[in-house]
Each structure stands twice: as C-alpha cells, then as structure tokens.
Amino acid sequence: xxxxxxxxxxxxxxxxxxxxxxxxxxxxxxxxxxxxxxxxxxxxxxxxxxxxxxxxxxxxxxxxxxxxxxxxxxxxxxxxxxxxxxxxxxxxxxxxxxxxxxxxxxxxxxxxxxxxxxxxxxxxxxxxxxxxxxxxxxxxxxxxxxxxxxxxxxxxxxxxxxxxxxxxxxxxxxxxxxxxxxxxxxxxxxxxxxxxxxxxxxxxxxxxxxxxxxxxxxxxxxxxxxxxxxxxxxxxxxxxxxxxxxxxxxxxxxxxxxxxxxxxxxxxxxxxxxxxx
Amino acid sequence: xxxxxxxxxxxxxxxxxxxxxxxxxxxxxxxxxxxxxxxxxxxxxxxxxxxxxxxxxxxxxxxxxxxxxxxxxxxxxxxxxxxxxxxxxxxxxxxxxxxxxxxxxxxxxxxxxxxxxxxxxxxxxxxxxxxxxxxxxxxxxxxxxxxxxxxxxxxxxxxxxxxxxxxxxxxxxxxxxxxxxxxxxxxxxxxxxxxxxxxxxxxxxxxxxxxxxxxxxxxxxxxxxxxxxxxxxxxxxxxxxxxxxxxxxxxxxxxxxxxxxxxxxxxxxxxxxxxxxxxx
Numbered sequence: 001x002x003x004x005x006x007x008x009x010x011x012x013x014x015x016x017x018x019x020x021x022x023x024x025x026x027x028x029x030x031x032x033x034x035x036x037x038x039x040x041x042x043x044x045x046x047x048x049x050x051x052x053x054x055x056x057x058x059x060x061x062x063x064x065x066x067x068x069x070x071x072x073x074x075x076x077x078x079x080x081x082x083x084x085x086x087x088x089x090x091x092x093x094x095x096x097x098x099x100x101x102x103x104x105x106x107x108x109x110x111x112x113x114x115x116x117x118x119x120x121x122x123x124x125x126x127x128x129x130x131x132x133x134x135x136x137x138x139x140x141x142x143x144x145x146x147x148x149x150x151x152x153x154x155x156x157x158x159x160x161x162x163x164x165x166x167x168x169x170x171x172x173x174x175x176x177x178x179x180x181x182x183x184x185x186x187x188x189x190x191x192x193x194x195x196x197x198x199x200x201x202x203x204x205x206x207x208x209x210x211x212x213x214x215x216x217x218x219x220x221x222x223x224x225x226x227x228x229x230x231x232x233x234x235x236x237x238x239x240x241x242x243x244x245x246x247x248x249x250x251x252x253x254x255x256x257x258x259x260x261x262x263x264x265x266x267x268x269x270x271x272x273x274x275x276x277x
Numbered sequence: 278x279x280x281x282x283x284x285x286x287x288x289x290x291x292x293x294x295x296x297x298x299x300x301x302x303x304x305x306x307x308x309x310x311x312x313x314x315x316x317x318x319x320x321x322x323x324x325x326x327x328x329x330x331x332x333x334x335x336x337x338x339x340x341x342x343x344x345x346x347x348x349x350x351x352x353x354x355x356x357x358x359x360x361x362x363x364x365x366x367x368x369x370x371x372x373x374x375x376x377x378x379x380x381x382x383x384x385x386x387x388x389x390x391x392x393x394x395x396x397x398x399x400x401x402x403x404x405x406x407x408x409x410x411x412x413x414x415x416x417x418x419x420x421x422x423x424x425x426x427x428x429x430x431x432x433x434x435x436x437x438x439x440x441x442x443x444x445x446x447x448x449x450x451x452x453x454x455x456x457x458x459x460x461x462x463x464x465x466x467x468x469x470x471x472x473x474x475x476x477x478x479x480x481x482x483x484x485x486x487x488x489x490x491x492x493x494x495x496x497x498x499x500x501x502x503x504x505x506x507x508x509x510x511x512x513x514x515x516x517x518x519x520x521x522x523x524x525x526x527x528x529x530x531x532x533x534x535x536x537x538x539x540x541x542x543x544x545x546x547x548x549x550x551x552x553x554x555x556x557x
Contacts, residue, residue: 027338028331028377034433035384042388046395053509054502065490069434071509072464072486073441077389080448081396 034063038070045078301491304430308339315340320363327365330376338377338432342420345370349421367421375413378436382409385440411450412443431487438486464489466508471548492550500543503536514540 037060044051053071057064216223315323315336327344329335336344348364364370375382386405416439419425428435464486496504499521506517514536522531 027335028380031378031380031433035380038384038388042391046391054505057505057509065494066433066437068464068493068505068509069437069486069490073437074388075509076441077444078392078396080444081389081392 030063034066034070037063037067038074041071042074045074301430304339308337308343308429311337311340312343315344316362323363324365327370328373330373335377338374339429341370341374341377342428342432345374345420346424346426350424371413371417371421374416381433381436382412382440385412389444408443408447411447412440415439415443415446425484427484427487431490434487434490464508467504467544467547470544471551488551489547492547495550496543496546500539500546503539504543507540 037056041051041053041056053067053075056067056071060067213223315326318326326334326336327341344364345367347362348370349367351362351364352367386408389408390405416436419435419439420428425435468485468489493501493504502521502524503517506512506520507514512520514533518531518533518536521536522529525531
C-alpha cells in the first residue's frame, strides 16, 4: 500500500466515500489493495507481532467495513486452528476421502449437492456449518465436547515438572495460552496475569479450588503441583482474585474479555456458564 | 471506474452523511439500475458482459449475483411463470465469479494454510483444493440454492463470512469430535448483547452479522472506535480510556466510566437500529 492510501481517520462511511472519490479504484484494484492489507495483517499475526485491528481500520478507512468483516473471520479461523493444535494426531479420525470436485455440480439443483458422494461435499455439511455458528448451536456443540473442557480426570497424571508459570507448563504440553484460557473459561490476559503475579505461598486458602481443579485437568498435573506454580511469587494476585470473586472469575469471564469486571459479557454465555458451573 | 462498477459496496461513491437505510437504498438502486441497463442489451452482448472476467466489460459483483440467481430460478421454473431471458448457465457465471474473486480466495487459502502449518501438529494439513471446494459449496448454497439477496449488496463482507464458515465446515469434517467450535467473534459478541427479539433468529448468523455491520455505520466515530477497540482489539475499558485520552488530545483525561457509557450508548444505538430494521 502506498502512503497515499492513508487517509485522515473518519467514520467508516467518510473513509469509504472519500476513497472512492479520490482514488476511483476499480473493484479489481480495490481487491488487490485489500489483499495486500490483509496479507500484511496476517504476516504480522503469524510473526507474533499482535497486530491491532483498530490500527488497520484507522490507517485504511477506505477499507474499514470490509476489514472489520475480514478480521472477524480471520481471527475466528486462527482460534479454530489453535484449538486443534492440542489434538494429538494419533487421536484424529481417519481423513475423509478426497471430496469430489464441485467444479461440475449444477448450482441450480440442490439435490446435486446432496448427492455428492464421499467426503463432506453435501448440503447437510454445508448447512451444519451455517447453523452450527448460531450461539445456541455453538454452545450445544461445546456441551457435546465436554471432554475438551473437562478432560478425563482418570487419565494418568504426568509427573510434576519444574516450570515457572502456568503458561510455561501449558507450553510444555503444546497448549497455546489462548487455548488454555478458553478451556479455563478465562481470558488470555488473565492467564498471562497469573503468570506475572501469583499466589501467597503461606495462605493455603487463597487459591480458588475450582481454578486449581480446572488447571489441574487442563495441564494434567496434580492439585499440589498447580498450587505450587500459582504460589510462585506474589500475593497481589490473591487480592485481585478476591476482588473479582471466584464465581465471577470462573463463571463470568469470557474468552477474550477479562480483568475488567465484564458487565458486557453476553447474557447467553453467562447463563450457559452459570448453569454449566 | 464505471459508475456502476462497485454497486456491491454500499459505501462506495456516495456521500458520507447517509443513514444505513439510505445507503442500502442507494446500493439497491445501483444494482437495479445496472441490471436494467444490462437487460436492455442483446443476448450476445449481455452474455459477453456477464462472462467478462477483467477489464471494463465486467459487471459489478451485485449484478453478477443477480443474474446467477435469475438463471438459477429460470432453470428451476417449469411452469412458464418466469420471464424468459437468454442468459449464460449458472455454472458458467459461477465460474466467472470464482475467477474474479480468485485473489481474495487465494489470500484466504494462503492465510489459512499458514495458520494451519503453525498450529496443527499433524501431517494432515488441509490442501488448497479442499478449502476452495468447501468454499465453493457454501457459495453455491447461499447464492444459488437459497438465493440470498444480501450477496448483491454486501458481496465482500458476505464472502469473508463464507470463508470463515468454509474453514469451520472443513475442520469439522476432518476433525469431528476433536474440533472445538470457536468462541464468538467480535460481531457475534455484540449480537449476543442485543435482545433476541431484535433479530429474526431464523436468519442465518452471517445475515445478522451483515445487518449489524450496517447498523454499526450509524454510530458516531467515537462510538465506533470504542466498539472496535473493545471487540476487535479485545481491550479493557481502562486501556481504551488511556488510548482515547491520548488520541482525543483535549487535555482532559478520558475516564474508564466515560468509555463504559460510550460503549453502552453504542450498544443501545445498535439495539434500536436492529429493532427498527425488524419492524414490518
């Protein structure tokens, strides 16, 4: 992108219309420029530079509306793939047969899609993907896969490892922090915060037992090992946990929002986690 | 750029002070106007325009989607109620559409494969063809089978959500019960705060997202900034307040409470907008 395309920040509409007037891009040119912006963001993301969507919106207001949809879509895909990173390859089901190319299916006839043999090339799968996105469906899917949130506690525990933080323990097990946070129903920020602080080693009552239990399950460690790790440094964490309240911490925190007494948490999720908890 | 070349983008080439409803009307009028112009052409000229993949001959994405849907409806109608318009086949036009969005789709595949190679510890990485086929099936389903009109007006945004859904469907098909659905994305978390009655739950989620994006454009610039930083950047209100204090540079510190109020007003505005849109 050239610097010329950087415009004064404005509303989405201002940006888009001024871009249209000033640059008179064709759709093809628009898409080419958009792809460059998107690739820049993706590269920064993959390089762990933690790019901020808002910075791109501000820098490229002409593309703001489409960028918001792109970021929304991309970040969800990134999360989906990260969530799979902890699935052991051996546990994976056999690969589906290579689907038949859709190149010659007749789009006007629904039954042609239904009839596509083998693999996932059928309308039910497509419909499933669509309806599976709705909140009730998504939450029911989560409920169906409780094992991911509450792994089998009867599985043999790994021996305690000398790691300095929760995220380090997770990393040793190939679990990204983001994944761990989601599984704990906490935020990434809170997991990092647990790393940066920790709990008072002399106060055995200060560690939320449910948090210990969930960390223990996720990291396949004994409760004592988790507590030892949590008690690695500072008592400030305890105060903060108490401020938040254990119930709030464990039931009301959502995946990406945290540490802000989140009164904006979607009601459906609060109800879901309340009932699940 | 042709006057009608970007009818699919509701924001393009129009004054900035329009409401979402006015933007929609303008975009709809553009597509309607372009369609009327194209329908006045001879059959051969119309086919040439519809099948053009580059250059000044190309029609807008919105018009192309309209004609794909028209051709599909004609092919399905057996009672003679559809006016006969000589058109290329839906398949031919779908292929043109795919060719024209090749760059956007390649970008998606490139990104997805890069993410997969970084995240998946398996040699069963998805292939480019797998992903593109899954996406094509979703495009066929939404544009052709269900005749979703929103593709005529919000093509790119609809495409990005289709790409996300193609990734979701692909991973579900490959990993089954080992696959955990993603937590709600930015728009979905906003949607979840709006009362259920403000949107038709029968609508597919991507349609509600597109509608919400339109309502989002009604917000003030400051409200938009708070919403974007809150839901896309994932920042706390404290952090947003700090950043806005610096950005607004009024010499007065913006408080966390002020950010909360601004956020709440934005959500309320979105709720009202969604309610208006659902009135009969």
